[in-house]
Amino acid sequence: MPNMSNEKTKMPQQAPDIRNKNFSEVALGYDKKMAMEEAERCLNCKNKPCMNGCPVNVKIPEFIDLVKKGDFEGAYYKIKETSSLPAVCGRVCPQESQCEKYCVRGIKGESVAIGRLERFVADYFMENCKEKQPEIVKKGKKVAVIGAGPASLACAGDLAKAGYDVTIFEAFHKAGGVLVYGIPEFRLPKNIVQAEIDKLKTLDVKIELDTVVGKTIEISELFDDGFEAVFIGTGAGLPSFMNIKGESLNGVYSANEFLTRVNLMKAYKFPEYDTPVYLGKNVAVVGGGNVAMDAARCAKRLGAEKVFIIYRRGEDEMPARLEEIEHAKEEGIIFNLLTNPVEIVGDENGWVTGIKCIKMQLGEPDKSGRRRPVPIKDSEFEIKLQNVIIAIGQTPNPLIKQTTKGLETYEWGGIIADEETGRTSIDGVYAGGDAVTGAATVILAMGAGKKAAKAIDEYLS
């Protein structure tokens, strides 16, 4: 019997006033009963609009049908046919603007909780099943993958399964890229990322940590060392600043610095862990994306009394996932929308004491299609605070571009690569993910990694 409820089956989660004091995962996931109940809401439409909304075309109605039947293992393999990281994507994908946006059930009520079901299937599998080892026929050819974030992990996995000897080169001391340095534990537990990386290791993928390609070794040297193709998945790691007065004051962080301290270096466990993070009573995060929400919610968990989001457009224009915005509000984050910082104010010793802002109103749509914010005259005001975290975006890191002759990039730093294959201006060099598109989503990066793996396989065959 189909479940005709207009609402999604609720997913248990930690209560807001408890979770905003710890770093454990917020959403706790469905159990079997909830998952099967929710799966019954899927009408198994003939034209499968949800699938077209998914950047990697996960066979959504088919996996949900298997969940209905209680075949969770089968559902997992169905998802894996087109996706590499279901446990990750089930948690961090912006489903409301992808698969769930097109769900027929969403017309009259809430769409099917596709993300929650994906997460359930992946978690169930991780707990109860063992991944079938694919039969790998070794090809005796080496491929180098640069960076260890979602694009690279997906690319490396597919190449290894196709029989290539894959080596991942990672600059940090830990693999996972933005999944470990950026996205906080409470949204994506690090043991899930580690499980994905361990799976790659069982496929004989080698991971060379502490290796900065462009510094420790250059791409041309990788070819000299016998690698026959290279995939660049180095992400968008260069933080943007606002270029307003006061950005160098003590207490101003880029979101990258703040989140890396907290997540990768575990500053939330200082002094058990050696890396500190300095945070005062009141904190502002500038920006409206997922990174801004993550930073704000980390600040709250670290004990800040008041945490403000300062965003120059309105809530409808915020690029963050709906769920993150809702969770942030529930946890007591204060939203200052249609507000733009004009100056960060400090004391005579160089410490932040406040932020001066101006009120904005929405005007005509700009290039991005969103209505352009324009300042309202004489509406300046100041918020007293001790920290400002700047989360207004990142651009690709120029290290590889600077040391790789012939690698063409856009003016803003993105590597020029074919959308379908990831092919760059250098023969045998492929690229994908945020390094190509600028800051986007985990699933888009993963999809690009998979496409490049296919193209590399064709190139080397």
Next chain:
Amino acid sequence: MNFKRFEIIKKQVLNEQVTLLEVYAPKVAAKAEPGQFIIFRIDEKGERIPLTIADYNRQTGGVTIIFQQVGATTMKLADMNVGDCLLDFVGPLGTASELEGYKKVAVVGGGLGTAIAYPQAKKLFSLGSEVHIITGFRNKELIILEDECKKVSNRCVVATDDGSNGTKGFVTDVLKSLIEEGNNYDLVIAIGPLVMMKFVSKLTKEYGIKTIVSMNPVMIDGTGMCGGCRITVGGVTKFACVDGPDFDGHLVDFDEAIMRSKVFNKMEQQAKETHICKRLGGTV
């Protein structure tokens, strides 16, 4: 000999605060140039600390670092011995110093900065520049690398703040008198505490001598990602990790850099006290 990854292959205590370690890191040694740095981590709970490369040996794969015990991590590092391994040692990071084409150069090292100035002097000397080295220390017990510096310079002056080695004065005093003597330097390299680099740059500006300083701000990744190492140079924000660490001393906003160097002072002090307590066998 077969060494393990990031194994300490040599240790030398230069004075009670300053230690030299040579670490087996052949990939770093293969690429290292004067002016570049590494980032190390001691253990799983450790922080990432940048240190400028003091020397490297492409044949043996050894990379030398010289450091002062200023906080918990550098104290732990000083307690490590030959045969121990660091957990991480990544590099070479940053842009190498541009040292070619200079006739006469004054290399100024203040305290521990001497360890970073030394490879630059060595490279300049090997490139055929006339090299004058001026180093300054608080007292004669703290003098490091005196013999090494003499070997790679045409003239070497070691000064102490208290005059305990016979030459009293600050490096700026020595540099000024050398310039006044008629030495026409076409480059001054100043490496040391921020205040020292500030005053050397101020002095050389009066004489119009090009001056390069080496900045060592707080950073995490060392690849341009965190932006923690940002400094203002000529009114523009630069990242010391990728744009530097060498910068034009006449353009660096030293007052801002000095202010920013204090961000984590309180927490570093806490970590240091915790560590000292542990080292003494106490429980925290």
